[in-house]
Amino acid sequence: MMRGQALIDKLGGRLDGLRGRITPNAEMDKITWFRAGGLADALFQPADEDDLAAFLRAVPEEIPLTIVGIGSNLLVRDGGITGFVIRLSAKGFGEAEVIAPTTIKAGAATPDKRLAAVAYQAGIGGFEFYHGIPGAVGGALRMNAGANGVETRERVVEVRALDRKGDLHTLSNADMGYAYRHSAAPAGLIFTSAVFEGVLADKAAIKAAMDAVQHHRETVQPIREKTGGSTFKNPEGTSAWKEIDRAGCRGLMIGGAQMSPMHCNFMINTGTATGYDLEYLGETVRTRVLERSGIRLHWEIRRIGNFRPGHEVQEFLGQLL
Known part of the structure; x- marks a missing residue:
């Protein structure tokens, strides 16, 4: 039996009466903008606040819960996510x-x-x-x-x-x-x-201000790519993209992952990137920026889930801790 269904079966009747949708072995690459990552054991999409409260009361505290939004700023690792992922429904x-x-x-x-x-x-x-x-x-x-x-x-x-x-x-x-x-x-x-x-x-x-915001995004950001938005927070006194550029990482590729040539603080999936490719690229950039300028970039993208065995990624590639 697959892991997700076993989790649901283990809870038995505790989940009876919930109005939301439960999906075992949920494909997280379908709901993240990077379109990469492994399976969640189970995904729960509550019908409303009362339904979510009932679910939280029903699920024992030893079962891990992970909350996700629309997946725009999220990197899911290839080993998937243990326990339930909760994603609030649009309805x-x-x-x-x-x-x-x-x-x-x-x-x-x-x-x-x-x-x-x-x-x-x-x-x-x-x-x-x-x-x-x-x-x-x-x-x-x-x-x-x-x-x-x-x-x-x-x-x-x-x-x-x-x-x-x-x-x-x-x-x-x-x-x-x-x-x-x-x-x-x-x-x-x-x-x-x-x-x-x-x-x-x-x-x-x-309206004029909104149009200006949209124009700015379209002209300087790769908004039509599979991306997670800004990859790193801006360090004090400088911009993340400037430090990435100075470290020679504009356009840098690892596997199917690339630092955008258009805006080098945006990481993109060119079509075949795995969660490993994306995170390894990010840590490579952090390492090169630290080597060049002494600045430790901090992730803005949220990274969740388990590494696939043999494909772990260490901070700064384990070299400069």
């Missing part, structure tokens, strides 16, 4: 609505671009930067996503989340502990929705 968690003149409530599976569009239609400014972020609200909350000089922390009022036991929590902006591309909120919390605050603005001005 249950993908809506955004205006609840006050400058206030929007959005589910964690709402695409960032959709949040920007809802704000535009309501004449609410301050959300234009989301138009250029290829992710969803949950990921933006977790990593304080930002672009064009604006960050998520500037818009967040409060966040709803469930813990591992299925209990509901409401976190204030301060509770989220935001820093550059980082939130200090406990890693085990699953964000389900958030309330955002903007400012009243002229719709023509909002």
